[in-house]
Amino acid sequence: MVVVGAGPAGASAARVAAEAGCAVLLLERAAVPRYKTCGGGLIGCSQAFLPAGLGVTVRDEVESVTFGLDGRRERTFGSTARVRCKMVFRDELDAALTKAAAEAGAVVRDRTAVTALEEAPGEVVVRVGGGERIRARAVVGADGSASRVGRHVGVSCEQVDLALEVEVPVGPGDAARWRGRMLMEWGPLPGSFGWVFPKGDICTAGVVAARGQGEATKSYLREFLRRHGLADRTPLHDTGHLTRCRRPGSPLARGRTIVAGDAAGLCDPWSREGISFALRSGTWAGAAAAEVARASHQGDVQRAIGAYAGAVRSTLEVEMRASRRVMDVFTKRPGLFHTALTALPPVWRGLDSYIGGETTIPALLGTPVARAALTTARLLA
Numbered sequence: 001m002v003v004v005g006a007g008p009a010g011a012s013a014a015r016v017a018a019e020a021g022c023a024v025l026l027l028e029r030a031a032v033p034r035y036k037t038c039g040g041g042l043i044g045c046s047q048a049f050l051p052a053g054l055g056v057t058v059r060d061e062v063e064s065v066t067f068g069l070d071g072r073r074e075r076t077f078g079s080t081a082r083v084r085c086k087m088v089f090r091d092e093l094d095a096a097l098t099k100a101a102a103e104a105g106a107v108v109r110d111r112t113a114v115t116a117l118e119e120a121p122g123e124v125v126v127r128v129g130g131g132e133r134i135r136a137r138a139v140v141g142a143d144g145s146a147s148r149v150g151r152h153v154g155v156s157c158e159q160v161d162l163a164l165e166v167e168v169p170v171g172p173g174d175a176a177r178w179r180g181r182m183l184m185e186w187g188p189l190p191g192s193f194g195w196v197f198p199k200g201d202i203c204t205a206g207v208v209a210a211r212g213q214g215e216a217t218k219s220y221l222r223e224f225l226r227r228h229g230l231a232d233r234t235p236l237h238d239t240g241h242l243t244r245c246r247r248p249g250s251p252l253a254r255g256r257t258i259v260a261g262d263a264a265g266l267c268d269p270w271s272r273e274g275i276s277f278a279l280r281s282g283t284w285a286g287a288a289a290a291e292v293a294r295a296s297h298q299g300d301v302q303r304a305i306g307a308y309a310g311a312v313r314s315t316l317e318v319e320m321r322a323s324r325r326v327m328d329v330f331t332k333r334p335g336l337f338h339t340a341l342t343a344l345p346p347v348w349r350g351l352d353s354y355i356g357g358e359t360t361i362p363a364l365l366g367t368p369v370a371r372a373a374l375t376t377a378r379l380l381a
Contacts, residue, residue: 009261009282010142011097016286018105033095044083044357049279056096059199068185081356119255138292147263159245165206168233260285
């Protein structure tokens with residue numbers, strides 16, 4: 001089988017399929033390790049889906065979170081979760097996951113771009129640069145939010161956002177000020193927010209807002225960095241990328257091709273967190289693709305893909321639907337959202353539990369406090 005993309009979803013799929021005894025070829029367009037725009041926060045759910053003994057350096061652990069409303073009304077809360085959010089660099093995380101896949105038996109080919117896919121009886125033909133044709137009994141597409149495999153499958157998205165991010169070096173004083181503390185600040189554009197994530201002598205900072213706002217999003221980033229004392233540093237990286245959230249009911253497979261992670265549009269609509277979605281869907285896709293690769297009858301192929309789709313729709317899509325409800329309130333009433341989070345202790349405790357992997361957004365929205373807050377927000381909208 002072939003896996004396209006060596007991010008968290010693809011590397012997880014390749015490792016799981018190789019552990020199941022499949023011959024796996026993992027294709028990556030860039031050279032590994034490669035830089036990837038990403039906050040690099042591993043919440044509890046993400047950590048639960050990492051392979052044991054993964055050799056990735058944790059740059060910091062979040063002990064407290066500061067919330068702000070466009071530079072005002074800041075409040076900081078300590079985390080009491082058993083599992084703390086861990087900060088990593090994405091190039092190091094992806095390289096470690098790819099190494100784990102290779103150690104499980106997957107063959108890794110980087111600097112190899114997939115140009116087209118063709119469904120054929122009992123196989124998929126994967127075309128790569130230079131005209132080479134690779135025949136596979138199963139394919140997992142995990143090639144990011146601009147996925148070629150996703151387009152082949154027919155994935156469509158209902159929410160597309162632009163994230164702008166910098167990684168800047170900080171001196172000892174600023175490093176100490178940010179150590180163990182991350183910032184989440186609700187922004188001036190609808191549905192927007194900014195963040196600062198500590199990583200030792202480097203801070204990852206950025207903003208996200210709906211795509212199509214152009215200069216307004218760039219201006220927001222400049223003001224955000226200025227406000228938090230990061231504007232005068234020369235960035236090590238200064239990049240942007242699109243995050244995409246799938247349309248409910250959008251396909252997850254075509255023939256013997258399965259999509260996972262960003263390629264499937266699996267991303268939290270409110271926080272835009274995608275690593276946990278990638279690790280989970282990639283793990284499940286790898287197991288399903290291993291069954292597809294072994295299948296000799298179309299019924300077996302359909303059962304394996306149906307099981308994967310069922311797992312995604314009963315968990316990840318349920319989480320996305322719940323997060324859309326949060327996003328609707330956040331977009332219309334950011335001040336009310338901030339007040340609920342910072343003035344009602346159960347709301348922060350719930351979010352802290354979610355970050356620690358102890359609960360889910362759907363479960364949180366079922367609590368009396370959350371139901372009352374959502375009702376109030378609807379009445380005030």
